[in-house]
Ligand code: FES
């Protein structure tokens with residue numbers, strides 16, 4: 001179990017990450033982002049701004065996208081976290097991940113894990129009235145100009161429509177953790 005460097009007492013927090021029970025002992029205000037990357041070793045989730053502005057650190061908390069740089073570990077007690085690593089299932093990429101690969105939706109890749117997590121959530125939950133661009137508005141990309149990302153999400157929607165039962169259950173059994 002990794003230790004953080006924040007002052008103050010440590011608290012035991014249990015959460016389910018990508019389908020696996022995890023227990024960490026952390027300062028209560030330790031960020032979920034740091035728990036994921038440093039304590040649990042899931043480096044897929046990236047830090048951009050660290051202030052809730054860029055979306056690079058997006059993960060799903062109880063099925064809803066959150067900026068993990070703004071979530072305290074203590075808030076995750078008993079909850080379900082899914083990271084980009086948890087989108088694949090038994091070695092098969094989520095259709096959103098396949099679509100990003102095919103359309104070149106990633107360049108430097110810093111925004112990509114958060115963008116992919118948001119896109120998978122959109123594909124599952126449905127687009128807002130403003131469509132894909134509104135749906136990914138909380139995820140900032142400095143590199144792509146968004147065209148390839150929008151193409152990727154459009155393609156992922158089609159891929160999921162073709163799948164029997166859609167993509168809602170993708171990664172539900174937990175991916176690599
Ligand atoms: S690193 Fe969390 S929103 Fe930018």
Ligand code: FES
Pocket residue numbers: 105106107108109110111112140141142143144
């Ligand atoms: S690919 Fe570089 S920030 Fe999006």
